Amino acid sequence: MKADLKRDLGTYAARAGRFDIVTVAPAQFLMIDGHGDPNTASAYAESLATLYPVAYGLKFLSKNDLGRDYTVMPLEALWWADDFGAFTTGRDKSRWDWTVLNLIPPWLTPEHFDSVRERVARKGTAPLLDKLRLESFDEGRCVQTLHLGPYDAEGPVLDRLHHGFVPENGLSLRGKHHEIYLSDARRTAPDKLRTILRQPVA
Template sequence: MTSASAKVDFKREIGAYRARPGRFEIVDVPDMQYLMIDGHGDPNTGGAFAEATAALYPLAYKLKFASKRTLGRDYVVMPLEGLWWADDMDTFTAARDKSRWDWTLMIMVPDWIDQQMVEGSGVRLATLSEGRCVQTLHVGSYDDEAEVLARMHDGFIPDNGLRMTGKHHEIYLSDARKVAPEKLRTILRQPVAAASE
């Protein structure tokens, strides 16, 4: 049991934040609360993506310090995450046309962070319910994800009697500003349901 004064690291406590390279695993992801900003377009060329990142991190740290100071509950700020989707999901595995992508950038926060604490920030606080998912750890450049996603979407998922349901989800365990592209560690996650459902 974690004491109220201990710093909680949810990456260690929540199994869905662990994945292994070269292996697809089926996991049950609990409902979690996130700071979220929505956007559209190529993350490498569009200013909106950089602006969203610049807005999320300061707020995440502000909430962490407020939680420690006023609630006596400290925790490790979680990594940046992204939901990605498009009208044609082949843009992720074949064409890789990033200009057609929609996205939600987000950072998980504990359930004791409430709406009042984020008012006026321009960031929304919402719960994401993913449930059953398939995920793996990708080590390498973001641009090298297509082959892994193709094997996940077109191989592992249908081969296990599943179908894709929610949005493609990425968890950025590495800071792309500080880590070489070939060493980036990213959890790739896809919500699924039984193909018969």
């Protein structure tokens, strides 16, 4: 059977219109860091062009060599800036730093990652392989919600999260803003996009 990690991990489900406190288990991810507006920065497009071939290469290695098939997980990203207002009010994307992520199942090892990365390198189509890494990420306690609609309409939701729900529940912000893209933006109308917005808290 094909494993569906998104279904098996309860933190990949969220509800619109409410904030939920969840504990996110440690997991390993493909990661690439970058800076700037994701709509215009060439590094963002190059990061995705690097991440996806390796993610699918690992899937097929797992299926063909290990007999364990799984559904490739959705794209995720961590976002941060010197000022939270860059997300909630001005949305000045040129000031954003980011890490794009893709969750990899625990039975795949750094050796599997190195093997697939070498195969992808031989094809010469992944421009940032030298920046791609496989790394464990332990996010812990978080608040999350499901945002329905365009990415640029997230500001009011994040403002309520940061300045309403978090202080009202005796929590404080920590870590980096996290988004999980349940929809493919290339094939989905902006008003139909489904994105989990997640914020680590203490």
